[in-house]
Amino acid sequence: MGEADQVAAVPRLRWPTRKVLAGYGADLATAWRVPAVKRGLLATLLLFVGSLTPAYLPQNSPWWEPIRSLGWDTWPAKVIGTALVVTAVVLLVDAWFRLRPGLYLDFKHWAVGLIWSLPLLLAPPIFSHDAYSYAAQGWLLHNGLNPYDTPISVLPGAFADQVAWVWRYTPAPYGPLSLQISHLMVIAGGLNPYFSTLLMRIPALIGVALIVYFLPRLASRLGTDVQLAAWFSTINPLLIIDLVGGMHNDALMIGLIITALYLTHRRPGQFWLGAIIVGVAAAVKQPALLAAFPVALIGLPWQWNTQHVLNKVARAALSSVIAVGTFVVISVATGLDFGWMNAIDVPGRVVTLAPLSLLGEGVRLLCVAAGRPALGSQIAGGLLVAGVAASAVIVAYLAVTVARRRPVTFLSWGYLVVALLGPALHSWYLLWGGLLLPLTKPTERVQTVAVVVTSVLLGYGAGNLAWRNDTGIALGLAGLALITTLLVRHVDEHRTRGARG
Structure with a gap:
């Protein structure tokens, strides 16, 4: 299928009429008929069940009552839960590898991502406690306290008890919009600590939806491999586990950045709109500000003459001013100002x-x-x-x-x-630039390295859970060994297909 056919294969954004909804249903049915998609769904189901384990459940979690009533709070149950998580990660990686040849061309990437995400929508935070911190910071705001000045421990109780000890005594490092979104989710959750935490998945899902919708379109406009972008970025197991399962606010930041890049590439003369969106993304998480520079340069072919260089410099400066100005306006409007500067060193304290x-x-x-x-x-x-x-x-x-x-x-x-x-480095930090990597026209070697890093980080996540669950590292090492085997097989198969093609 040629590039023009690939572009046409991308569903356009339309009002969801009955005909359009029927088309979406057909796309889901087509994806469901692929065996690897079912294998990925089984993986996320196992991940959900395995997440109900002491390693990542705070003591006041509502899951503890049924777990204890069923006798699942024993060491053998911990071993079983850890084994389920390790198995889930291996199955998800295997399914991801198997989908590479036909994804986007034969079945839709968004349908695969949706099917895989379904079991995680009601799951507690996966592989991270950050979402509990979001809820606790929203609780502080609800009580008239500024999370930039007040640590979570100031309000002891159910919200604070969910948060990992190391983060109970530090100021919030996130952008002001992120904190206000957390406050909104706490209100929507009826001031219930656990339900408020689960609702943190809503802004994360919005970010993932923006990534899934705009990133392949951006790849098409850039003339890069759309299929690679759809496979590596939109159904990457790290995206499914960290952004959907872990509900990190990085999802909304990345989604807004990709939206800004796409809209600017579509209409370079309106780069100011992209800069505004970047400013909004920075109000979620501050690293987004770096995107203000490339947004200004999109659509301007390079020429070695003074006028052209000055034009690019001026646009870059204006874009940065607009993005920073948007960030400042949001900071002031939220009433939180710039207290996040007190927490610049917080991520690096562990x-x-x-x-x-x-x-x-x-x-x-x-x-x-x-x-x-x-x-x-x-x-x-x-x-x-x-x-x-x-x-x-x-x-x-x-x-x-x-x-x-x-x-x-x-x-x-x-x-x-x-x-x-x-x-500080967490697996979801690498998604900032990693999801954009297919848009850089990476060589086969770079693609292989990216896939290896993704696989190793997934193995690390499973091994880390085994360690925290007091089940030793044997299960984690076994999972990493299986992932390595799958990785070697995938690289060999991909090279063979490339040689034949």
């Missing part, structure tokens, strides 16, 4: 997968063993600062060398650099 965070922790432990704990802490902190500085230099270099011709590529690479060299 050891994460960030390379410099792991290196710093290793150095710190060595210094502690040598009787120099203060020196170890200084070196670890210095490494984090050096990482931030290095990422700023690299992003600036990419802005000069890459952005002028490939602004979307600049944004993808820039976000990946910021995530990898930042003080």
